[in-house]
Amino acid sequence: MLLLTAIVLFRTWQFKPAAITPIPKANIAVNSQQIAEHLSQAVQFKTISKEHRSEIDYQQFSAFISWLAQIYPDVHQQLELKKFNDYTLLFHWRGSEAHNKAILLSAHYDVVPVIAGTESLWSHPPFAGTIDSEHVWGRGTLDDKGSAITLMEAITHLLAQDYRPKRDVYIALTHDEEIGSKYGAAAIADYFADAAIALEWSLDEGSFVLDGMIPGVEPKVASINVTEKGYLTLELIAHAKGGHSSMPPSETAVSILAQAIVNLKNAPVPGGLEGISAQIYDKMARHMPFSSRVLFANKWLFGSLIENKMSEMNSANAMLRTTTAPTMLSGSEKSNVLPIEAKAKVNFRIHPRDSVESIIAYVNAVIDDPRIEIGIVEQFEPSPVSSSESPAFKLLANAAQSIHGDLVVVPGLTVGGTDSRRYQLVADDSYRFLPMTLTSQELTGFHGTNEKISIENLTKAVQFYNYLIKQSDQNL
Numbered sequence: 463m464l465l466l467t468a469i470v471l472f473r474t475w476q477f478k479p480a481a482i483t484p485i486p487k488a489n490i491a492v493n494s495q496q497i498a499e500h501l502s503q504a505v506q507f508k509t510i511s512k513e514h515r516s517e518i519d520y521q522q523f524s525a526f527i528s529w530l531a532q533i534y535p536d537v538h539q540q541l542e543l544k545k546f547n548d549y550t551l552l553f554h555w556r557g558s559e560a561h562n563k564a565i566l567l568s569a570h571y572d573v574v575p576v577i578a579g580t581e582s583l584w585s586h587p588p589f590a591g592t593i594d595s596e597h598v599w600g601r602g603t604l605d606d607k608g609s610a611i612t613l614m615e616a617i618t619h620l621l622a623q624d625y626r627p628k629r630d631v632y633i634a635l636t637h638d639e640e641i642g643s644k645y646g647a648a649a650i651a652d653y654f655a656d657a658a659i660a661l662e663w664s665l666d667e668g669s670f671v672l673d674g675m676i677p678g679v680e681p682k683v684a685s686i687n688v689t690e691k692g693y694l695t696l697e698l699i700a701h702a703k704g705g706h707s708s709m710p711p712s713e714t715a716v717s718i719l720a721q722a723i724v725n726l727k728n729a730p731v732p733g734g735l736e737g738i739s740a741q742i743y744d745k746m747a748r749h750m751p752f753s754s755r756v757l758f759a760n761k762w763l764f765g766s767l768i769e770n771k772m773s774e775m776n777s778a779n780a781m782l783r784t785t786t787a788p789t790m791l792s793g794s795e796k797s798n799v800l801p802i803e804a805k806a807k808v809n810f811r812i813h814p815r816d817s818v819e820s821i822i823a824y825v826n827a828v829i830d831d832p833r834i835e836i837g838i839v840e841q842f843e844p845s846p847v848s849s850s851e852s853p854a855f856k857l858l859a860n861a862a863q864s865i866h867g868d869l870v871v872v873p874g875l876t877v878g879g880t881d882s883r884r885y886q887l888v889a890d891d892s893y894r895f896l897p898m899t900l901t902s903q904e905l906t907g908f909h910g911t912n913e914k915i916s917i918e919n920l921t922k923a924v925q926f927y928n929y930l931i932k933q934s935d936q937n938l
């Protein structure tokens with residue numbers, strides 16, 4: 463027992479953060495008020511993506527594109543512009559040395575709708591682009607017009623200094639990320655593939671610098687995400703005899719379906735702290751208090767304890783495994799009629815260790831009831847895991863630290879879907895990271911109410927992209 467305690471303590475003592483090599487702070491002068499003003503104007507275009515494409519007001523998209531040309535004339539004159547399906551823009555900045563691999567920086571300018579009935583909860587109207595002393599308010603400021611505008615500002619800034627990159631730089635502004643990116647990022651990826659343009663890396667949204675968001679971790683954490691989860695919606699249909707509800711059989715379509723859903727709930731898809739999930743927590747846990755560090759330093763002993771604890775927290779659970787979420791249900795049309803079928807939709811977010819096929823096999827095994835028919839509604843495989851050892855990852859880490867100060871940098875996993883799932887097909891590595899520092903309070907604006915971004919974050923994002931493009935020319 464004494465020996466065991468000694469081993470546990472020794473390993474905990476060894477389990478400390480890697481020494482941080484100080485990164486010189488970059489000092490890049492930009493006009494913060496003007497950036498805020500430009501984002502404010504961008505927010506006022508209601509470039510809203512809707513599930514039914516026929517309901518989308520494309521005039522707003524055209525107007526946004528015209529406005530962009532007017533506000534960023536240098537980018538439009540000095541870079542070549544290609545359009546895909548009318549509304550997705552790809553700017554090509556030709557490098558001075560053709561043999562280098564290109565890079566792609568991407569943002570989307572479509573936004574999600576404001577849920578009807580929630581408008582009055584906004585402190586400022588969602589499409590007014592209100593600027594106060596600290597923030598620009600409105601739908602899209604965080605997701606993802608803030609990034610689109612700061613990219614344009616950074617290129618404009620570099621052009622004004624007569625900067626010319628050594629490698630080809632592509633800037634994509636896409637128009638349908640919120641509804642699956644089929645005509646935007648997918649078209650760009652097809653173009654790169656057809657033209658045999660090799661990308662060393664791509665950078666897109668998908669994470670942030672997290673301030674106080676990881677329980678127990680004091681320093682800010684830059685999560686540079688190297689992969690994203692897949693997506694699968696299954697429809698479960700239970701069949702049974704219908705009839706009057708006054709003399710029901712012991713099992714009805716509803717009870718058969720309900721049992722299947724309960725079975726899925728009781729059998730979460732197996733997961734665990736290995737692979738990318740282990741990498742993430744290995745870096746972060748070194749900054750946690752002793753009580754947590756002792757566990758993570760001794761996974762050989764406390765592995766299942768850690769996994770059980772993490773599984774109880776929704777956000778940590780999503781890092782460990784493919785998640786299961788029943789989202790839609792229907793039965794009979796009338797309260798006194800037994801349905802001949804009852805239906806449910808269940809949405810899975812597939813961890814990179816699983817696949818669409820493995821999840822379907824798992825669901826079949828768990829439900830194990832021939833009266834349930836299982837159909838695929840929508841599917842997308844999880845992304846391959848990009849390198850967290852590559853020069854590009856180090857470059858992103860340095861850029862984040864140089865602009866945002868001392869940070870813990872970890873590779874991460876995006877639990878939603880982004881345009882990167884398209885770019886990964888044509889880039890050696892795809893990274894998902896927005897150079898902005900967010901608290902959990904600010905994160906609630908994401909697809910939610912009172913979306914806003916601080917002017918400080920906008921300033922830093924311009925400085926980050928500026929630094930990143932210049933530094934990516936080093937070592938070529």
Ligand SMILES: [Zn+2]
Binds near residue numbers: 570606639667
């Ligand atoms: Zn987004």
